[in-house]
Amino acid sequence: MDNLQSAPIIIGKLLNIGGMLQRHGNRILQPFGLNQQQFSIFFEIAKAGKVKQKDMVNRLLLEKAHVSKVVKKLHGMGLITITASDEDKRSAWLAPTQEGKQILNKCRGIFKEWNKQWSKAVDDIELNSILENLSHLQAVFEDKI
Amino acid sequence: MDNLQSAPIIIGKLLNIGGMLQRHGNRILQPFGLNQQQFSIFFEIAKAGKVKQKDMVNRLLLEKAHVSKVVKKLHGMGLITITASDEDKRSAWLAPTQEGKQILNKCRGIFKEWNKQWSKAVDDIELNSILENLSHLQAVFEDKI
DNA sequence: CTAAGTAAGTATCCATGGAAACTATTTTTT
DNA sequence: AAAAAATAGTTTCCATGGATACTTACTTAG
Numbered sequence: 001m002d003n004l005q006s007a008p009i010i011i012g013k014l015l016n017i018g019g020m021l022q023r024h025g026n027r028i029l030q031p032f033g034l035n036q037q038q039f040s041i042f043f044e045i046a047k048a049g050k051v052k053q054k055d056m057v058n059r060l061l062l063e064k065a066h067v068s069k070v071v072k073k074l075h076g077m078g079l080i081t082i083t084a085s086d087e088d089k090r091s092a093w094l095a096p097t098q099e100g101k102q103i104l105n106k107c108r109g110i111f112k113e114w115n116k117q118w119s120k121a122v123d124d125i126e127l128n129s130i131l132e133n134l135s136h137l138q139a140v141f142e143d144k145i
Numbered sequence: 146m147d148n149l150q151s152a153p154i155i156i157g158k159l160l161n162i163g164g165m166l167q168r169h170g171n172r173i174l175q176p177f178g179l180n181q182q183q184f185s186i187f188f189e190i191a192k193a194g195k196v197k198q199k200d201m202v203n204r205l206l207l208e209k210a211h212v213s214k215v216v217k218k219l220h221g222m223g224l225i226t227i228t229a230s231d232e233d234k235r236s237a238w239l240a241p242t243q244e245g246k247q248i249l250n251k252c253r254g255i256f257k258e259w260n261k262q263w264s265k266a267v268d269d270i271e272l273n274s275i276l277e278n279l280s281h282l283q284a285v286f287e288d289k290i
Numbered sequence: 291c292t293a294a295g296t297a298a299g300t301a302t303c304c305a306t307g308g309a310a311a312c313t314a315t316t317t318t319t320t
Numbered sequence: 321a322a323a324a325a326a327t328a329g330t331t332t333c334c335a336t337g338g339a340t341a342c343t344t345a346c347t348t349a350g
Contacts, residue, residue: 009276118285119151131154
């Protein structure tokens with residue numbers, strides 16, 4: 001099969017898989033009152049320890065309006081703190097709370113379990129090949145989109 | 146890297162790429178008054194030639210309520226016909242109109258051009274390996290989700 | 291040093307899509 | 321053949337997220 005034939009099929013499959021994962025993530029996170037996107041923003045905040053909204057926008061390539069709303073929600077849920085920044089009064093620092101970290105760990109555990117499940121069906125070599133392929137694709141799309 | 150380390154990264158990348166593609170698809174299709182999901186339903190109807198809503202639900206793994214709404218929209222836009230079915234009065238046959246087929250071809254052309262663009266950055270061998278990987282993953286997730 | 295331009299976030303509008311309850315029909319059970 | 325269960329689609333509710341315009345603060349040009 002040549003490039004022009006496989007390219008659209010690849011796109012179709014990526015969209016399909018992406019949708020499945022997103023819906024699955026939403027379902028898993030439902031008990032925590034979060035969805036997949038909200039969690040990924042929360043996760044990034046926790047990973048960074050201390051960030052501003054614009055960092056999230058850059059890292060996750062999301063709309064700043066969207067990030068703003070999610071940040072407000074996370075704050076309302078007591079998962080993050082928002083501390084005014086001295087250098088730039090337009091923005092504030094975001095950091096996970098103690099409670100936030102606990103919830104994060106619970107989620108991490110659930111995801112880990114699920115990852116263990118599905119990755120059993122794929123051997124190590126293939127998994128690494130997938131990772132390489134996806135990293136390349138990610139770079140290509142970030143560039144071409 | 147072992148399975149348990151790469152698995153979550155793979156999921157993260159799939160979600161990220163899926164999101165990018167969806168947003169890109171939405172942007173491309175905007176002039177036609179459709180979004181990526183609506184187009185994919187329309188595309189499936191056209192590909193099949195004559196189907197019922199439940200076929201779309203099964204093939205695309207979407208919510209039937211959602212499909213119902215999109216079908217109504219496509220019909221309202223004059224892209225498909227809805228013909229009552231004799232065997233089962235609960236359901237109706239869906240088929241693309243002449244105009245629908247024309248619009249579909251236009252979109253196909255645009256997507257083809259874009260596919261040509263990005264796939265230049267990936268050689269044939271890698272593209273085939275990606276296709277294999279994704280097919281496997283798709284099957285795994287359909288099964289494990 | 292002020293005016294114009296840019297940047298970080300917010301508010302608002304609106305189509306979208308998931309969930310659940312509902313209607314109408316068909317199939318299965320007894 | 322009547323009752324129960326299953327199926328196809330629809331309706332309604334509501335959180336979501338993209339787009340745009342706006343506010344406030346910062347930066348740079350003249």
